Amino acid sequence: MANPFQFRPPLHTRVLMRRTSAYRVFAIFYSFAILALLYHHLIHLLHSPNTLSFFILLADVLFSFLWASSQGFHMCPTDRRVFIEHLEHYVKESDYPGLDVLICTADPHKEPPMGVVNTALSMMAYDYPTEKLSVYVSDDGGSKLTLFAFMEAARFATHWLPFCRKNKVVERCPEAYFESNPSSWFPETDQIKLMYETMKIKVESVVEKGTIPHDHITNEQEKQAVSRWTDEFTQANHPAVVQVLLEGSKDRDITGHTMPNLVYVSREKRPGSPHHFKAGALNVLIRVSATMTNAPVVLTLDSDMHSNDPQTPLRALCYLLDPDMDPNLGFVQFPQAFHGINKNDIYAGECIHVYQIHPIGMDGLAGPFHVGTGCFFRREVFSGVPSRTPGLSSDHLVSKSIGNKEVLASAHHVAAWNYENQTNWGTKIGYRYGSLCEDYFTGYRLHCEGWKSIFCNPKRPAFLGRAPINLNVCLSQSKRWGVGLLEVGFFKHSPIVFGLMEIGPLMGLCYANYAFRPLWSIPITIYAFLPQLALLKGVSIFPKVSEPRFFLYIFLFVGAYTQDCLDFLLSGATIQRWWSTQRVWMMRGVSSFAFSLVEYLLKCIGISQFGFNVTSKVVDKEQSKRYKQGIFEFGVSSPLFLPLTTAAIMNLVSFLWGMVLIFKKKNLEGMLLQMLLAGFVIVNCWPIYEAMVLRTDRGRMPTRTTIISIFLAWALYIIVSVSPKI
Numbered sequence: 001m002a003n004p005f006q007f008r009p010p011l012h013t014r015v016l017m018r019r020t021s022a023y024r025v026f027a028i029f030y031s032f033a034i035l036a037l038l039y040h041h042l043i044h045l046l047h048s049p050n051t052l053s054f055f056i057l058l059a060d061v062l063f064s065f066l067w068a069s070s071q072g073f074h075m076c077p078t079d080r081r082v083f084i085e086h087l088e089h090y091v092k093e094s095d096y097p098g099l100d101v102l103i104c105t106a107d108p109h110k111e112p113p114m115g116v117v118n119t120a121l122s123m124m125a126y127d128y129p130t131e132k133l134s135v136y137v138s139d140d141g142g143s144k145l146t147l148f149a150f151m152e153a154a155r156f157a158t159h160w161l162p163f164c165r166k167n168k169v170v171e172r173c174p175e176a177y178f179e180s181n182p183s184s185w186f187p188e189t190d191q192i193k194l195m196y197e198t199m200k201i202k203v204e205s206v207v208e209k210g211t212i213p214h215d216h217i218t219n220e221q222e223k224q225a226v227s228r229w230t231d232e233f234t235q236a237n238h239p240a241v242v243q244v245l246l247e248g249s250k251d252r253d254i255t256g257h258t259m260p261n262l263v264y265v266s267r268e269k270r271p272g273s274p275h276h277f278k279a280g281a282l283n284v285l286i287r288v289s290a291t292m293t294n295a296p297v298v299l300t301l302d303s304d305m306h307s308n309d310p311q312t313p314l315r316a317l318c319y320l321l322d323p324d325m326d327p328n329l330g331f332v333q334f335p336q337a338f339h340g341i342n343k344n345d346i347y348a349g350e351c352i353h354v355y356q357i358h359p360i361g362m363d364g365l366a367g368p369f370h371v372g373t374g375c376f377f378r379r380e381v382f383s384g385v386p387s388r389t390p391g392l393s394s395d396h397l398v399s400k401s402i403g404n405k406e407v408l409a410s411a412h413h414v415a416a417w418n419y420e421n422q423t424n425w426g427t428k429i430g431y432r433y434g435s436l437c438e439d440y441f442t443g444y445r446l447h448c449e450g451w452k453s454i455f456c457n458p459k460r461p462a463f464l465g466r467a468p469i470n471l472n473v474c475l476s477q478s479k480r481w482g483v484g485l486l487e488v489g490f491f492k493h494s495p496i497v498f499g500l501m502e503i504g505p506l507m508g509l510c511y512a513n514y515a516f517r518p519l520w521s522i523p524i525t526i527y528a529f530l531p532q533l534a535l536l537k538g539v540s541i542f543p544k545v546s547e548p549r550f551f552l553y554i555f556l557f558v559g560a561y562t563q564d565c566l567d568f569l570l571s572g573a574t575i576q577r578w579w580s581t582q583r584v585w586m587m588r589g590v591s592s593f594a595f596s597l598v599e600y601l602l603k604c605i606g607i608s609q610f611g612f613n614v615t616s617k618v619v620d621k622e623q624s625k626r627y628k629q630g631i632f633e634f635g636v637s638s639p640l641f642l643p644l645t646t647a648a649i650m651n652l653v654s655f656l657w658g659m660v661l662i663f664k665k666k667n668l669e670g671m672l673l674q675m676l677l678a679g680f681v682i683v684n685c686w687p688i689y690e691a692m693v694l695r696t697d698r699g700r701m702p703t704r705t706t707i708i709s710i711f712l713a714w715a716l717y718i719i720v721s722v723s724p725k726i
């Protein structure tokens, strides 16, 4: 008998990208070129061992390793499409699974509550049956100001949700909607805008003052909630607070329609007991939501990522509800995308490699890594290895109302500081502890357990967040990532050993490529200083133009750069943005990644401790103006800038000295590659010279930093000039 379902139109399709064969052929040629270079280095080192050759060999070996590990991303790049319009052939809207949205925030001063509120409102307004939707907010800042913002938001939501529904608004984050000057102005728009502005002013003034005036508390329930902030209540020492702000079974919007659940959670914190940062916060939310609604689908989000498309959950359902899907599908990852990026994306905030090129590459293997936000999980993923009987049915729904006393008691119980003691939370279940990149680490562990993932990359970004608009913040953020990645690289189940066996060689390579990213700092730093120091001493270290090896170098450099640039252009980015990305890559190499390596080593020998330094989302007006003009922001005298300025000075001086040498000795042939290298670095460092010498605004390079780096460059020169081997 014919299967009655076999004529249903597909929910999604998948194809291997056309560029795959070109990638593979190029990889073969490139590998031979690398082997030839390494062979030559080795022979040379054996014949005449010296420090310089050793460092160059070390740099090239690391470059080669990192290049080889990046090939995992290039063997099966995959393109997918989903067809939301076919979903009705598979499931009725009333049978959609429940969806629990988990949002994290950590600090009302770095993450303004109005931003978090906007994120939550945009999710509450999803095109999804409201009775199946719950939004949970974790506040690691333990701040009554954030709670107050959400009490206001809950009231505003009863107007905002029907407004979006009635007018079919696509932009459901209120701030973004009003900012975009909507062309279709509806009769109620002015009124709702006024309501939003009033709420915003009220919340912002409360946050600024740091206290909630009595007259702002309108009912007994709110009074009780706020009264938990006693004098002993501090950010690092307080009991659990679970506050139901909207209850789907009771609350109605102004048109009488049901509302989604909205729950505020601040887990218990006690001094001296580890709380595992965001991973710990998410695990509490996973448990609290399990006691209250236990939806089979869980969406995790950062506080600054608002929804940009109300149909996003339906896209995820196209995979999660497909009866022919691999039963081990664990999560559907959407890329991080950003708004407010300047024209040339000077800080490479879009991270095209991390959020586009690499996930597309992994999607043809076991699936993309988890990037912390914008990810739809099957709840089961958090309870251990995949079972053979997956279920997304609604029998999971919990029967009691979320405001029920018993339910609230168990919600508080699972948010207690010591709840996880003697359990597998963080080791075998939930988000995994042990890395500051809890997202990457958890995704890795899930893949090792046999779960699969899928990359969903719609044309209209599903979520939009904010990327740092300040170089120091940007470098600190990548320093934190660097430490987190090294923690995975040198973890007992490191991707390079355990991963390769567990998830297959290509996936293992992909994970290893990230785990060892901070190692880029070694070859980049060597190439930023050594050939230049040699140039200052008049020593030629690369082959002459007449030698065939000269072309080997040119091929290796141009080949890698061209492939990367093409990858970028194919993902829709501009060439200027690619240029910025390669520049920031070098900056990270000498600065943040080098710092991560040092910080990680110090931690290993027990000298230092590190924490999750939350990325600031506060926007300074003046800085934001400079950012829009594409001007780099230095301003503070941060140690992270020192390697940048030192390298900038070293390259400039050696280039000028090289010119002198060429004129005097006419030895252009032997020095050409060193001169080209220094010239390339100088072009990249242009904004640094400007900031050191030409600029007068507040974002210029602090004079202190410039002076220290002149001294450092000079000291390096002295060290090298007294060592006879170079």
Ligand SMILES: O=c1ccn([C@@H]2O[C@H](COP(=O)(O)OP(=O)(O)O[C@H]3O[C@H](CO)[C@@H](O)[C@H](O)[C@H]3O)[C@@H](O)[C@H]2O)c(=O)[nH]1
Pocket (backbone or CB within 6 Å): 104, 105, 106, 107, 111, 138, 140, 276, 277, 278, 281, 301, 302, 303, 304, 371, 372, 373, 436, 437, 438, 439, 477, 480, 481, 484, 612, 613, 614, 615, 616
């Ligand atoms: O103790 C903490 C620290 C952070 N967070 C939250 O974690 C999220 C991410 O923090 P943020 O500082 O914005 O991280 P990013 O610099 O954007 O970092 C990226 O890298 C992180 C891992 O290092 C991932 O968790 C993020 O999803 C990813 O966007 C935010 O919502 C924070 O509120 C907590 O809840 N508790």
Ligand SMILES: [Mn+2]
Pocket (backbone or CB within 6 Å): 302, 304, 465, 615
């Ligand atoms: Mn963030």
